[in-house]
Amino acid sequence: MLRLLELSVIAVVATAVVWKGSEWLEGASKNLSAHYGLPPVVQGAVVVAIGSSFPELVSVVLSTAPPPIGAGQFDLGVSAVVGSAVFNLLVIPAVSGILGDEVSASRAIVYKEAQFYMVAVSAVVITFALAVIYYPVPEDRLVGTVTRPLAAIPVLLYGVYVFTQYQDTNDFDAPDAGEIDIARQWGWLALSLVVIAVAVEGLVEAAVGFGDFFGTPSFLWGLTVIAAGTSLPDTLVSVRAAQENRGETSLANVLGSNVFDLLVAVPVGVLIVGAVPVNFGVAVPLLGFLTVATVIVFGFLRTELTLSVRESYALLGLYAVFIVWMVLETFGVLGFVPGA
Template identity: 55%
Template sequence: MLDVVALLALAAVATAVVWKGSTWLESSADSLAAGYGVPAVVQGAIIAAAGSSMPELVSVLVATLRYGEFELGVGAIVGSAVFNLLVVPAAAALAADGGMPTGKDLVYKEALFYMLAVASLLLTFSLAVIYYPLEGPGLQGDVTRPLGLFPLVLYGLYVFTQYLDTAEDETAADPDVDLGRAWLWFGLGLAVIVVGVEGLVQSALGLGDAFGTPAFLWGMTVVAAGSSIPDAFVSISAARSGRPSVSLANVLGSNVFDLLVAVPAGVLVAGTLAITFAHIVPMMGFLILATIVFFAIVRTDMLLSRREAWTLLALYGLFVVWLVLESVGLSDVVPT
């Protein structure tokens, strides 16, 4: 019991470290974008998304390269996507007065690419099982580098469509930005994030050993929630300042980056990585359910009301309960 408490305490401290590092990294990334006169499309689709998603990207790389737990990294990405869809918009809507209005551009354009991102990642894992099968229980397969490139190509299409929407925008460089100082804080923020993510991954692995369950189950909660805290505060701040579209765009942009860039990054860096389809399908299945509920809610009346926000939080509560039941052996949807 004491070991479990210590691991949860480690996760809490690591979350705070990730939060601080993400704050430094995102603010320095904004300064660099302004200092170099980066176009709005690059700043929004790449720099802002990568900045807020850096903890998730580091989670995949640390889990894969240091501990050989690629599925833990995938679990962290899927869990973070679920957290971003259900908790972050709900918290932002509750923080804003009278709920949070959405918009057709956000719901239709961003929804299209987000749904394509979910489908493409599931297709990538399916192709791994079909064309590169491995011996073992649960339909195992190798995700190769060529397969890892498939989601990245789709992300390139996402960036290209954003570019077409803002091709005529011109952004002048801000001469008042101290680029050297900005790069220093960017590197420091990244280093702090790596330290914090290391703590999150260690706590997930330790909890998996303590309960005798796969570590990726804890990656879907401990690592995912810890790495998604920065997104939550960015979205809540945007909602309180009367910029609800920025709040939701941050959520969807971060998720698209996580699914199409962060997961393939582990494959491209490490080479061929094995996955168990029986583990992946329940994770992706709940993500698809959360996606359907989220877009159904934000589409109705183009408003995320306070009642709907509580519905999203309730669904996330069910997600956590399911993972707890899996962890203590009272549910066997995910084979161990």
Template identity: 60%
Template sequence: MTVLGGLLPDSTAVYVAVVAVTTAMIWAGSGWLERSAEDLSAYYGLPPVVQGSVVVAVGSSFPELASVVITALEDSFGMGVGAIVGSAIFNILVIPAVSGIVTKNPLDVDRTVVYKEAQFYMLAVSTLVITFALAIIYFPVDGGTTLDGSVTRLLATIPLSVYGLYLFIQWQDVGDYDGDDAGSDIDVRREWGWLAVGLVVILVAVELLVGAVNGLNATFDIPEFLAGVTIIAAATSLPDALVSVRAARGGRTVTSLGNVLGSNTFDLLVAIPIGVLIAGSATVSFTVAAPMMGVLTVATVLLFAFLRTDLSLTDPEAYALLVAYLVFVGWVVGETVGTFELLRG
């Protein structure tokens, strides 16, 4: 494992230093991304929920997209899917909890988030499970188990088409939104420039961060599966976390939660299919994918139930989400060391 192409020595101290520096870079990049997205949304008259679930969410999800493309090209797509699902679980359980706790007040939402964003996100989870099932049924892997299948480019169009429906619904909401003229004095070219700079900084920083984390994994002999669905997943979710926390502290709770759900929708319906389209096809093991997607579904239902109660997330509910994530990490550790055997692959 090398850092910066071998320009820096491979040592634990260097890995820790890279983690610290890249975390600061992500903090700065997410700030530029959030501010430019807010200004551009005001300029184009976008509703807050569209700002969070599309504009900011797609930008902050670029690290996950890059990780899936890389794993697909390196024929380790299953690990890429595990990292995406682990990232989605982190987003659903940890980010809303932290956002709610730092605001020191209940994290208020509106019915748009609860009834459109959350439910469409659950549709995204179901769509990906169906896509994997079709891969097992119609494109089994030669020499693999009966639950190994190949996700082809044709199958990848299924989740992509569902995301197209998602964008169409968001576009309809933009047409129905009556915004003010708060963005009339915004320098749109400058804001697009800051948006691009923020994306580049986040991408570079996350790639370096993931490399450093992988180096620490190798140093301390952390199993690949455990690192993928916990450490790597949390690392690639850092931009989402910073953007959502910033928005929540600024009183933009709809944008904060919209970013969480929109990022996960993008990751499941776009990031994974894009990796397949680039690689041509990718092997997925249903023995690992199905239980992980099941955990993601349970996490989504838990968040959905909390948000629907008085359309807010209280501190006790936020801490309950954190406890649920710790239970998930404990289960993954148990699977890794052989205590549990729910993942058969």
């Protein structure tokens, strides 16, 4: 029990530190975006999204890197990213919608951000499928090896995403941002990233420790402990934006963060190690659920271009279903995810 208490304290403290670091990150990102005259969609989808997705990137690096630097568990990093993506997509807009009464969207969010996000999910599925087809692991027909050339595919696609966002800045007439100390803001941004990186290391340690203590796959703890902890920056940024009636920035941050997580954070683990095995039987059901959740959110946003309080509670219910499903899979009650 002493070990369990220690792990719980580590998880709580690390989560609190991530939260504090995210406050600094949010302020610096917002000021820098205003200074450089970025449109709200670009601000949320690129600048703030990349900054608030830094915890997920660090979690993949620390999970994938071999000991003593990391845990040497690529599946832990992937589960953390997928769990974070589901959390971002369902919980953050829901909390934003409840606390802000409703979240307003725009056609740019619905027709560009949401649809590109679905393309990102498809790209990851295709990359894993190519690994199983061309680099199979003989012992298991559902396991393939993701190599650096395969990992480069989603990264290149993210380059296309950034290019499309850059085009939007050419047509945007930015308001006067006032006097901003740029050097100071970049300093706060750098400090926040360091603080978050240290805190995420604690979350990864806690997730691996919980798995060992309960005799369960660290996969489950990546989906819950790491995912929820690393999603705090996105939650803080999106909820505050929604409360300030900046629903477009709020939703763009969620979708932009998920695009970054899938197209950059996951491949980075492969690019660091060189090649990692991936269980297609685990990846496809999870990414399939992510696709279904995306379609539901897309449908909610398309109706009157708002996310109502009622729809927000429906998204929270869907997330609860996801967590229950993962717990049942982990303890062998269900078998839809082979190897979970």
